[in-house]
Amino acid sequence: MEYRYETHLHTSPVSRCATATVADSLRFYKSSGYDGVFITNHFLDGNINFDKSRPYRDKIEFYFSDAEEGERIGKQIGLKVFTGVEMSNHGTDFLVYGLSKLWYLSHPGIMDMPYRERLDFLRASGAFVVQAHPYREANYIDHIRLFPRSVDAVEVLNGMNGKETYDLTALYAKHYGLPGVAGSDNHNGSKFPAASLAGIVTDEPIFSVADYRRIVKSGKYRIFG
Helix, strand or coil: CCEEEEEEECCECCECCCCCEHHHHHHHHHHCCCCEEEECCECCCCCECCCCCCCHHHHHHHHHHHHHHHHHHHHHHCCEEEEEEEEEECCEEEEEECCCHHHHHCCHHHHHCCHHHHHHHHHHCCCEEEEECCCCCCCCCCCCCCCCCCCCEEEEEECCCECCCHHHHHHHHHHCCCCEEEECCECCHHHCCHHHCCEEEECCCCCCHHHHHHHHHHCCEEEEC
């Protein structure tokens, strides 16, 4: 039996650039035959739909509101929903999995850390970190930055990028001995083009981020997109 997962998903209202609600997104993935999704909205240093001058606790509570709604809906419709974070360093993005809301509430100092130090601290705290779409080019990205020593894997296939950077990202991952994963980077829920969907397929179900990390590290998965 095969199990299909979306690893990179944005929802409204937390991600300012997302147009689809949590409910619309999850029902779309359920109807498309997926077994689970990782909600990875833009974090406090990215395109979050919130007044960044508000207290840190308020921002964290708002940030996790979509993920918490997703977990409730997922249980109702039979879709596994996991929480992740997409952090941004001037357009260089990282998907951070495995740390709870309580952990973020307890570590406001991460926002003041230089990025390499922050990534190392997140991983030392138990996070599974993936560099997202490392070779993306856009008007908001000044230059490409690579962090091969500070991540656990590389998103070699991103649905928003299409396959134009796949050869380069796959070469980058192979050169540094990093696993390559895939995700759609879906911001539009059911309106996202079916041809641009990307993710991973496993031979065993994922019940936790620990399972996701273990499966990726073992290489017992396939990417699609």
